Structure formats: structure tokens, C-alpha cells
Amino acid sequence: MPTSLTHIAMHVHDLAACIDFYRGYAGLRVVHERPHNSGKVTWMAERGRERDFILVLLPGGPGREQNEYDFSHLGFAMESRNAVDAIADRARADRILVWETRDNDYPVGYYCGVRDPDGNFVEFSFGQPLGAGAEDIEFPQ
Numbered sequence: 001m002p003t004s005l006t007h008i009a010m011h012v013h014d015l016a017a018c019i020d021f022y023r024g025y026a027g028l029r030v031v032h033e034r035p036h037n038s039g040k041v042t043w044m045a046e047r048g049r050e051r052d053f054i055l056v057l058l059p060g061g062p063g064r065e066q067n068e069y070d071f072s073h074l075g076f077a078m079e080s081r082n083a084v085d086a087i088a089d090r091a092r093a094d095r096i097l098v099w100e101t102r103d104n105d106y107p108v109g110y111y112c113g114v115r116d117p118d119g120n121f122v123e124f125s126f127g128q129p130l131g132a133g134a135e136d137i138e139f140p141q
Contacts, residue, residue, distance in 0.1 A: 007043075007054045008074070010120065011061030015039055017117035018057050025087065025114060025122070026076050028055060036060075064119035068098055073113065073121040080126055081110050087124040088112040099123075 012018045022028040022044050031050045032043035039059030046053075055074070066072065078084050084101060091097035091114040098121055099113030109127025116122050 005053065007056050009056035009058060010118070011058045012118040013061050013063035014117050015042065015057055015059045019044070021116050022055060022057075025090075025116075025124075061118060066115070066119050066121055070121070073123045075123040075125060075128075075130075077128060077130055078124050078126045084110055084112055084124050084126050087114065 019030065019042060023030075028044040028046060030042055031045045031054065033040045035041075036059055041059075042057045044055045044057065078087070088097055088101045091112070096115045097112065098115050099111070101110065101112045103110045107129050109125050111123050111125035114122045114124065
């Protein structure tokens with residue numbers, strides 16, 4: 001049986017703020033919650049992908065001070081360049097934009113970076129061979 005990546009789990013300092021961020025910026029929704037020593041464990045997923053991939057938020061994290069040159073991040077595909085621009089504009093207004101929009105060679109595409117409430121970087125992109133718009137892009141052989 002092949003393996004399959006099903007989730008990423010992150011300890012976060014402010015669970016409620018992270019839930020609001022991923023709900024508002026990435027369109028994720030809470031699909032499961034259960035009690036935990038210091039609060040609750042929360043599972044979030046895209047509508048229709050609840051059994052494919054989830055983000056697990058665990059309470060009690062220390063927060064993160066990610067350097068702007070540390071490119072560790074979660075990545076979300078957008079449906080257009082305009083959608084990436086809209087996220088960047090919103091993040092700029094919220095003072096959480098860390099990477100201005102930029103256009104890089106294949107397979108990176110057009111993207112921006114946003115800091116979540118815990119300090120993690122989150123990329124919003126268009127034109128990668130993954131997610132929205134990927135049907136039109138082929139991996140080189």
C-alpha cells in the first residue's frame with residue numbers, strides 16, 4: 001500500500017487566532033475538535049477535502065519568530081494572480097505581509113507570503129503545478 005501525506009500538525013500559542021486566520025485567509029473550516037490538556041485539538045480542512053488533507057492545530061505552542069529569509073511555509077494554491085494580489089493587499093493592510101508578490105520561474109509561479117498569528121509563514125500562489133490551475137501545467141519529463 002502506498003503512503004499518503006494526510007496532515008500537518010502544529011503547536012500554536014493562540015489557538016483561537018490561528019483558527020480565525022486559517023478560516024479567513026485560507027478558507028479552511030473546522031472539521032473536528034476534541035479536548036486536550038491545555039484546551040482543544042482542532043482539525044481544519046478545505047471543504048470537500050476533509051478526508052484528503054487536514055491541518056491540525058494543537059494548543060500550548062511557544063509561538064515562532066521566523067526570519068524573513070527562512071522559507072519554511074505552508075502553501076495554498078489560488079485560482080488566479082488577482083486572488084494572490086487580493087491576499088497580499090489584505091495582508092499588507094493587516095500588517096502581516098512578509099513577501100511582497102513576485103513572479104518566479106517554473107515551478108514556483110506567482111506568490112506572496114503572509115505571517116500567521118503564531119509566526120509561521122504561509123504562501124499563497126498561482127501557477128505552480130499543484131492545486132488550482134494545475135490542470136494546465138505539466139511536470140517536465
